[in-house]
Each structure stands twice: as structure tokens, then as C-alpha cells.
Amino acid sequence: MSHDFKAIPRRGLMLVISSPSGAGKTTLAQGLLAADPNIEMSVSVTTRHPRPGEVDGQDYIFVDHDEFAALRDSGGLLEWAEVFGNFYGTPKAQVHKLLEQGRDVLFDIDWQGAQQLQGQMGHDLVRVFILPPSGQVLAQRLKSRAQDPDDVVTRRMAAAANEISHWAEYDYVIVNHEIDQSIAELRAILTAERLKRERRTGLPDFVRHILAEL
Numbered sequence: 001m002s003h004d005f006k007a008i009p010r011r012g013l014m015l016v017i018s019s020p021s022g023a024g025k026t027t028l029a030q031g032l033l034a035a036d037p038n039i040e041m042s043v044s045v046t047t048r049h050p051r052p053g054e055v056d057g058q059d060y061i062f063v064d065h066d067e068f069a070a071l072r073d074s075g076g077l078l079e080w081a082e083v084f085g086n087f088y089g090t091p092k093a094q095v096h097k098l099l100e101q102g103r104d105v106l107f108d109i110d111w112q113g114a115q116q117l118q119g120q121m122g123h124d125l126v127r128v129f130i131l132p133p134s135g136q137v138l139a140q141r142l143k144s145r146a147q148d149p150d151d152v153v154t155r156r157m158a159a160a161a162n163e164i165s166h167w168a169e170y171d172y173v174i175v176n177h178e179i180d181q182s183i184a185e186l187r188a189i190l191t192a193e194r195l196k197r198e199r200r201t202g203l204p205d206f207v208r209h210i211l212a213e214l
Ligand code: 5GP
Pocket: 018, 019, 021, 044, 045, 048, 079, 080, 081, 083, 088, 089, 090, 108, 109, 110, 112, 113, 114
């Protein structure tokens, strides 16, 4: 009896996307999640206040400073960072569970988080940096965001340059000019990375069965 070639077990991967704020990363992430049933978002904890329309447990797990510190100090976070005066972190337990089940996890985190994850989970990580098509386009997008007060926009503009300076630490770079094209490129990365031999833990068994039938 043949082994099912469509269900060869593999370990899940961690797809990390970083970009300056305003480069379209959130839209890209949502597009990828809608298009691919085998990847899900890692929901971060944050001390930032919810923006209008954000849902607790879905966009973020919103906590206060004490709760964040307790989680971090008990080793419950895979990584954490302070961004714009707020704390953000990735809960550990859920990620490990998903990877073992062969499910992929998408991370929308900044360069500090990507560096920490690389140190801890190197082989599981696939890092993608999203660039805007030009500085002009990015500046325009940041200015037209209505949700943040002016001083936050100014800070984000400065932070964008800082975030972009880390582009070379990533495995892949996508220039987000047209969203459908960028989603297609992200899916191509995912397809190739899923086929990597090292992730495909069921291959030795599968090959053994092929050889046994010869
Ligand atoms: P925002 O407040 O706009 O949702 O996110 C601000 C920044 O924090 C973004 O660059 C986002 O990628 C980053 N961020 C969100 N969650 C995490 C996290 O769990 N860890 C790290 N290191 N950064 C995060």
C-alpha cells in the first residue's frame, strides 16, 4: 500500500514580515491569510491602546503593563520589543503547538522581533521585508492616515527610516507597488519554503516506502 504523497508530514514554518509603518504590510498579511488556509496569524500581546475597530484577541491581545511584565518575566514570550513607547510581544505556547501540527504562522513584527526570533528559532524562520515603491509614496501614506495624531505621524516617519535600515537582515524583499502582485510573490515564497527538505519530516518514511515497492 502506497503512502499518501499528498499528506507527507512536515514541520510548520514561521513567516516573518517586517516593513516601515505605511508600506502596506497589514493589507498584505490579510491578503495572504485569506488566500491560504494553512497559515494563521500570530496574535501579539501589546500594552498599546486599541485603535477604533481593533478587536481584542484578534488584532492583538491588549494587556496593561503589569500583565505584560508578568508574561515576559515568566518566559511566556518568544520575543518582545518596545515600539513607539508601547510594549509588544509574541506568546510562545501557541507558536510551538502550530509548528508541531505542520501549520505555518505569520508574524507582523518589527526588526527587533525578527532578530530575536532568528536567534531562538533560526531554522523555522522565513524573513520577508516589505519596501514601499518610493519614499514619496510612503511619506504620503503616513500623512494620510487619519487614525493617529500628528506627533505620532512625525515619529513614524522617523521610525520608517530606521526600520528600512534593517532590510538586509531579511531572506526576501518585496517592493509593494501593487497589492495583488505582492501577495502573489509572498505566496511563491511560501510555496518554495514549504518544499524545503529539512521541514518535510515525513520524507524519510515516504522514500522508504517508495523503495520498498521497487
Ligand atoms: P502597531 O501599533 O502599528 O500595530 O505596530 C507597531 C509596530 O509594532 C509594527 O512595526 C509591528 O510590526 C510591531 N509589532 C507588533 N507586534 C509585535 C510583536 O509581537 N513583537 C515585535 N517585536 N513587534 C511587534
